[in-house]
Every structure is written in structure tokens, then in C-alpha cells.
Amino acid sequence: MRAVLHSERARLTALYGSLLLLAGGGLIALINILLRNGLYTRISGAVTTTRILPPGSEASAVPGYRLPMPVPAESLAPGITPTPEQIAAWKATQDLTSRVEQATLHELLLVSLVALAVFAVLSIWLAWWMAGRVLRPLGVITETARRLSGANLHERIGLKAPPGELKRLADTFDGMLDRMEDLVGAQRRFAANAAHELRTPLAVQRAAAEIGLAGDPPPQKVARIRSKLIEVADSSQHLVESLLLLAVSEEGLEATEPVDLTALAEAELAAARATAPQDLLVVRDLAPLTVAGDRTLLGHLVRNLLANAVRHNRAGGRLEVTVSPEGVLTVSNTGPVIEPRDVPRLLEPFRRRAERQHTAGEGAGLGLSIVASIARAHGAELTARANPAPGGGLMVRVWFPAGAPAARPAGETPGA
Known part of the structure; x- marks a missing residue:
């Protein structure tokens, strides 16, 4: 569990989830702010332009009578004093507008918090799933690298994915494995061939010393064996110098x-x-x-x-x-x-x-x-x-x- 919490997938989930929550919270906050600024004006306009006739009134009992269209409230002309009925109607309108505004904002806040909570759970789940999909190629690369050894350098990732950074990384890793396999194979062949080439002159020298010089050979035979040993020694020296030169040239140039x-x-x-x-x-x-x-x-x-x-x-x-x-x-x-x-x-x-x-x-x-x-x-x-x-x-x-x-x-x- 601790390894999972400290994994790259958990970090990406936290990052993606935080970004989604910030975006959702910011969107809800913006809606509440914009609605709060214009809500009172809209409710007040709707209330002041609505006329309601109580049921059973004389006007509503007249056949064919229709309610008049709402008329927007108008300001009184300067110098005109409002009547007590007008003041009472204005106060009732203000009180009704405030209550409707508060109830609307309260309901909006509750709905927003519930939506944000649901969105948080959904965003974290989506972030975890998305991080897993993004990091899946890295898991394949890691497992392949972990399995590799000198005995299975032939394995390749062969990632089947759309072109992108991870696809290029996998292809680069496969190319590196190709070069490593060629290099290891060349080194093995080189070591085997070098051992074979060095073993042959040593065997010739040993045979010349053990067989050619066995017993009490005449001076002419000793001279021939001596020449043969010197020839083989020169060949071995030339081979060793060539191997050293090859190793030096493979190291590159210092200056x-x-x-x-x-x-x-x-x-x-x-x-x-x-x-x-x-x-x-x-x-x-x-x-x-x-x-x-x-x-x-x-x-x-x-x-x-x-x-x-x-x-x-x-x-x-x-x-x-x-x-x-x-x-x-x-x-x-x-x-x-x-x-x-x-x-x-x-x-x-x-x-x-x-x-x-x-x-x-x-x-x-x-x-x-x-x-x-x-x-x-x-x-x-x-x-x-x-x-x-x-x-x-x-x-x-x-x-x-x-x-x-x-x-x-x-x-x-x-x-x-």
C-alpha cells in the first residue's frame, strides 16, 4: 500500500484530480458569483411587474375578463409623496424579493456542494484510470528491462501504441537493445576467437618443446626447433600487439x-x-x-x-x-x-x-x-x-x- 501511495500513478492521480477539482470548484464559484449579482434585480423586476387578483373578486367574475399585462414599476415624479399603500406595497415587494433570493441561493449552494462531491469522486477515479493508461507503456518497458540479462538480450518491447513520446522511448530502448546485442555478440566472438588464436601458438610451442627436444636431439634439430619457437613467439607477439591496438582504437581519441x-x-x-x-x-x-x-x-x-x-x-x-x-x-x-x-x-x-x-x-x-x-x-x-x-x-x-x-x-x- 505504501509503495502504491508513493508511485508515479498516485502522484499523477493527485495532480489530475486536483486540477479537475479546482476547475469544477472554480466553475461552481463563478456561477454562484454571477447569479448572486443579478439574481436580486431579476426577482425584484418579476415581483413588481406581477398583478394578482384574489379569487372571487368582482373583476374575475366578469365573463370574458382577462388579467391586464404586467406593467413595470415606475419611479414617482419629483415632488410627489407616495401614499401609505404604495410604501406598504414597496416594503412587501422588497421583503418577498429578499426571501426568494436567499432561498434560491441556499438551494443553489446545496446543489453545488452535492454536485462537487460527486464530481470529486468521479474525477479521482478518472484520474487514476487515466494515469494507469498513460503509465502502462512505462510498466512494459520496466518489466522488459528487469527481465533482461546476457541470456535474453533478444527480447524487445515492441510497443503497439500511437506515435508519441512513450512510443519513441520504447523504440529507442529497442534500438539500444539491438546495439547491445550486437556488441555483446561481437565481444563474445572476439573473446572466443582471441582465445583460439592464442591457444594455437601456445600448443605449437609446447609440442615443439616436448616432442622436438625430447631425449638428446642433435644440434641441427635444436636449431630448427629454436627457429620454430622464435617464429611462433613473434607471431604471438604480433597478435597481442594487434589486440592491444584494436582495444586502443575502440576507446576513441583523447586528442x-x-x-x-x-x-x-x-x-x-x-x-x-x-x-x-x-x-x-x-x-x-x-x-x-x-x-x-x-x-x-x-x-x-x-x-x-x-x-x-x-x-x-x-x-x-x-x-x-x-x-x-x-x-x-x-x-x-x-x-x-x-x-x-x-x-x-x-x-x-x-x-x-x-x-x-x-x-x-x-x-x-x-x-x-x-x-x-x-x-x-x-x-x-x-x-x-x-x-x-x-x-x-x-x-x-x-x-x-x-x-x-x-x-x-x-x-x-x-x-x-
Whole structure:
């Protein structure tokens, strides 16, 4: 009972009921005031203009006689003294008018109080019912939020109501649940994939140490095992650094500075060409462009795009790098033909076009996901599109807020 009295429904009932009672009381008071001011005049006029002949009088006995029409009372001319009969008639008229006025006002007051009492009960009931109807969607939202947990994030309110503030609140809550479900699902997949990726090199190291170094192996075998352990350790270190970079980019930017993206792309492209195959054709078109952001993270963005384009290219392939004054960075490469439906999957962590073979130089599947995360941190929009056959490969565009984004070509998949 105490919880009900302290509920929002009770507060709204008190508010609505008070407003209705004030409106009803004000209306009754206004009627009484207006009627009181004009009632005496109307009763006095009616009394003074009425002539009554007593039954049995000579005039009423005359066949065809009709009572004369009432004549309004007139003031006596100056200097004329009223007769005693006139004074007595005036006093009787005044007394009768006052008594009729008092009786009428008394009856009106009683009727008004009874009507106000009935109206009070009815208004409180209506206020309670109306408050319940108004707050019912909030109850649905509260119950849904109370039931939610990590196991049933798929539940939605789905409020069926006319457009309004509560409908928008429920729809906003459903949209928030959609984002939370996606985020929790992504975190679970990320944790599972990270555990799997870290477990594999640890298993390789353990097997190499337990099997390869068992007994008294010759120096040549020890050297091979040593090289293998160092290779796996380097791969694990690269994976851990990539995970840390992904976590840092997801946190957003604390401070920004002007970054010459053209010079950054020049430097990263020169470093990528040093390790790229000699038969790889590199085409560049780098217009001057300065963006606001973090120089280190933007360097990782360009470096990962170029590393991905070189690693997944083909013999005698092509690599194109473009920076436009409109704020667009484009990296396109030839390579295996990619199905368009597989492109969004490549932007997720630990996702690859083919299953991992755990060979030297093979990536962990974090390159493009790191690029997408860094782009989001800079407020940029990333899209990816599979290049058609026979060239194949992938084209990735990053629109930075410094420039006005051009229209997105058909077939490109948004990634940030």
C-alpha cells in the first residue's frame, strides 16, 4: 500500500484530480458569483411587474375578463409623496424579493456542494484510470528491462501504441537493445576467437618443446626447433600487439592534431614496396590532404591497408593507392576473386577469406578490423568492395570528415 501511495500513478492521480477539482470548484464559484449579482434585480423586476387578483373578486367574475399585462414599476415624479399603500406595497415587494433570493441561493449552494462531491469522486477515479493508461507503456518497458540479462538480450518491447513520446522511448530502448546485442555478440566472438588464436601458438610451442627436444636431439634439430619457437613467439607477439591496438582504437581519441595524410601514405607505401614482390605494379595518385586525428593510429590504418593489399595479391598483380582532396583514401589490389557477400565478414576480427593454415607470414585476421576501428575513432566512414574478375581482390575506401564525402558507389559495404 505504501509503495502504491508513493508511485508515479498516485502522484499523477493527485495532480489530475486536483486540477479537475479546482476547475469544477472554480466553475461552481463563478456561477454562484454571477447569479448572486443579478439574481436580486431579476426577482425584484418579476415581483413588481406581477398583478394578482384574489379569487372571487368582482373583476374575475366578469365573463370574458382577462388579467391586464404586467406593467413595470415606475419611479414617482419629483415632488410627489407616495401614499401609505404604495410604501406598504414597496416594503412587501422588497421583503418577498429578499426571501426568494436567499432561498434560491441556499438551494443553489446545496446543489453545488452535492454536485462537487460527486464530481470529486468521479474525477479521482478518472484520474487514476487515466494515469494507469498513460503509465502502462512505462510498466512494459520496466518489466522488459528487469527481465533482461546476457541470456535474453533478444527480447524487445515492441510497443503497439500511437506515435508519441512513450512510443519513441520504447523504440529507442529497442534500438539500444539491438546495439547491445550486437556488441555483446561481437565481444563474445572476439573473446572466443582471441582465445583460439592464442591457444594455437601456445600448443605449437609446447609440442615443439616436448616432442622436438625430447631425449638428446642433435644440434641441427635444436636449431630448427629454436627457429620454430622464435617464429611462433613473434607471431604471438604480433597478435597481442594487434589486440592491444584494436582495444586502443575502440576507446576513441583523447586528442587530435593535424596529420598530413599524403606524407603518411608516401612513407608507408615506400616501406610496403621494400617488402613487396618485384613484379607487383604500384600505382599511386596522392593529392595533398590534411586530416585531424592521431598520427600513430592513422599510420597503422594506412600500414594495415597496404599490408593486406600486398599479402593477398597475386603474382604480377597491381596495387593502387589514391588520396583525393575531398578527404578520400583508397587502396585497391588484385588477388583472389571474393564473393560480395563475404566482404562484410572480412571487416570483423579474426575473419579471413580462407581458413588459417598457421604458416609463416600468415596474418591473424585483425588487419581490416583494426582499420575499421581506427576509422570509427576518427569519425570516418569505411567501405569495402570486391573487385570483379579477372583481376579480383578488394578495394577499400575511407572517407575522412575533413572532406565532403562523395556518393558511395553501388556494391560497396560500409564498415565504419
